[in-house]
Amino acid sequence: MNCAWNPAARRYTLRMAIAMAAYVGVLVASLTLLRTRDLQGPLLWLTAVAPAIPIMGVIAAMGAYVTEMADEYQRVKLVRAMIIATGLSLSIFTALGFLENAGAIGKLEGIWAFPVWCACLGLAQAVGAVRDR
Amino acid sequence: MKNRLKVLRAERDWSQADLAARLEVSRQTVNALETGKYDPSLPLAFKIARLFEQPIEAIFQDEA
Numbered sequence: 006m007n008c009a010w011n012p013a014a015r016r017y018t019l020r021m022a023i024a025m026a027a028y029v030g031v032l033v034a035s036l037t038l039l040r041t042r043d044l045q046g047p048l049l050w051l052t053a054v055a056p057a058i059p060i061m062g063v064i065a066a067m068g069a070y071v072t073e074m075a076d077e078y079q080r081v082k083l084v085r086a087m088i089i090a091t092g093l094s095l096s097i098f099t100a101l102g103f104l105e106n107a108g109a110i111g112k113l114e115g116i117w118a119f120p121v122w123c124a125c126l127g128l129a130q131a132v133g134a135v136r137d138r
Numbered sequence: 139m140k141n142r143l144k145v146l147r148a149e150r151d152w153s154q155a156d157l158a159a160r161l162e163v164s165r166q167t168v169n170a171l172e173t174g175k176y177d178p179s180l181p182l183a184f185k186i187a188r189l190f191e192q193p194i195e196a197i198f199q200d201e202a
Contacts, residue, residue: 078167
């Protein structure tokens with residue numbers, strides 16, 4: 006996220022680094038277990054869903070950053086970009102969902118929802134930065 | 139909403155960065171306030187009023 010180097014940004018960076026490090030570790034462990042063990046029932050569910058938990062941590066870190074930002078105008082700009090990113094990514098996935106139903110494209114991978122939202126956020130922030138110049 | 143921030147700042151010979159530091163906001167925020175791109179929250183408007191020692195309505199004018 007585009008931000009000045011302030012206490013909220015420092016905390017955000019630290020939380021993000023922890024969540025991303027946890028994600029890499031949990032993802033590797035999860036994929037290894039799913040490949041090497043014949044997991045069934047709740048253990049399969051738990052192992053499969055485990056990498057989503059640090060990603061939820063990333064989302065929580067973003068939410069905490071919004072609430073902790075001291076500069077209200079920067080907060081308004083970030084929230085506006087997040088709303089645009091949400092609308093854009095929901096539109097993309099809705100369109101892709103209909104294309105998938107029609108057999109025009111392959112299977113839609115749900116795990117791409119958050120990365121696509123992040124890409125849309127980056128785009129919305131870049132457009133906002135150009136407009137603010 | 140119109141405001142007299144730029145005039146009040148110029149009277150004191152402050153740069154946008156000086157005003158931003160006094161208000162504890164970014165210079166971008168001061169610029170957005172001065173150009174009317176952004177209307178401040180009530181707490182920030184009161185902070186501005188205290189800094190310039192003027193009532194809020196002497197700094198901000200409703201265009202409606």
